[in-house]
Amino acid sequence: MRAQKITLATLALVTGLTLTACQGDDTAASTDDAAPAASSPAGDDGGSGKEAAEETAATSGDTASDAPEGSGGGQINTGPCKTANLDISSAHGMGEGTLHIAFKNTGDACFLKGFPGVDLKADSGPGGINANRSDLATPSVVLKTGESTRATLHYPANHSDGSGVDITLLDITPPNEIHSKTVPTKINVPVTDHSTSDEVIIDPVGTGKQ
Numbered sequence: 001m002r003a004q005k006i007t008l009a010t011l012a013l014v015t016g017l018t019l020t021a022c023q024g025d026d027t028a029a030s031t032d033d034a035a036p037a038a039s040s041p042a043g044d045d046g047g048s049g050k051e052a053a054e055e056t057a058a059t060s061g062d063t064a065s066d067a068p069e070g071s072g073g074g075q076i077n078t079g080p081c082k083t084a085n086l087d088i089s090s091a092h093g094m095g096e097g098t099l100h101i102a103f104k105n106t107g108d109a110c111f112l113k114g115f116p117g118v119d120l121k122a123d124s125g126p127g128g129i130n131a132n133r134s135d136l137a138t139p140s141v142v143l144k145t146g147e148s149t150r151a152t153l154h155y156p157a158n159h160s161d162g163s164g165v166d167i168t169l170l171d172i173t174p175p176n177e178i179h180s181k182t183v184p185t186k187i188n189v190p191v192t193d194h195s196t197s198d199e200v201i202i203d204p205v206g207t208g209k210q
Contacts, residue, residue, distance in 0.1 A: 081110035081143060083179040088172050090153075090185045099153040099187060101172060103205060105143035112205045113140040114175030116151050120189075120200065121169035121182075128171070129189070131202040138175075141206035152208050156199040158190040165189050175205060 085107030091100050103112060115138065118131040131153060141149045158164035167187045173180040189200075 078108045078110050080176040081105060081112050081174060082107070083174055083177045083181060085110065086174055086181075088174075088181045088183055090170060090183050092187075093152065097155050097157040099155065099185065100150050101153060101170070101183070101202075102148050102150045103143070103174060104148040105145060107145065109142060109144045111140050111142045112149060112175055114138050115202055115204050116175055117171075117173035117180065118153055118200075118202050119171040119180075120155075120167045120187075121171065122165050123168040129167070129197045129200050131200045132198065134201050134203045136203050136207050138204040139206040149206050150208075151205045152203045154199075154201040154203075155187060155189055158188045160190045163188075165191055 081103070085105060087102075087104040087106055089102050089104075091102070092098070093100050101116065101118070103116075115133045120129040120131065122128065134154075143149060153170075155167075165188065167185060167189060170183045170185050171180045172183055
């Protein structure tokens with residue numbers, strides 16, 4: 001009987017240890033299996049959120065850079081330049097008998113294409129001299145706010161023994177306009193038997209060295 005009791009007690013002890021070990025393995029296995037399930041969504045959410053933010057920022061940047069500037073920046077072409085929005089001036093060229101007429105845009109972006117009308121006025125005497133057009137092609141010149149272009153006036157230099165005619169004013173009408181501006185100047189043209197006006201030539205805007 002004593003041997004039988006010891007055997008039963010030993011069997012109960014072994015059985016208890018076996019159950020405890022099995023439960024410990026099951027708990028560890030459950031913990032190991034649950035850990036990836038818990039960490040995986042967090043990793044996926046974090047990655048996708050970052051990529052979405054980067055894509056949003058990149059898209060916003062591209063949209064901003066491609067957006068056109070407003071008319072205040074002088075980027076919108078408003079059509080032919082108006083006389084009222086042009087600062088017109090004249091200056092002697094490097095060559096003898098040339099005068100540069102500059103057109104500076106003070107308004108929104110616009111364009112000039114063609115020949116300006118130029119009427120040379122003497123300080124005394126009736127009438128004036130109307131410049132003839134040259135044979136040069138007429139480019140289209142877009143002027144943003146503050147930009148300039150010019151046209152060149154050619155006139156005969158006075159190499160005669162006479163005093164010639166002093167031209168002190170230019171009435172200038174921009175291309176595609178009917179309104180003119182008067183610009184002061186100082187050139188001298190000869191008085192000859194033939195028409196001096198035949199030798200007064202205006203080039204279109206945007207030609208020659210700007």
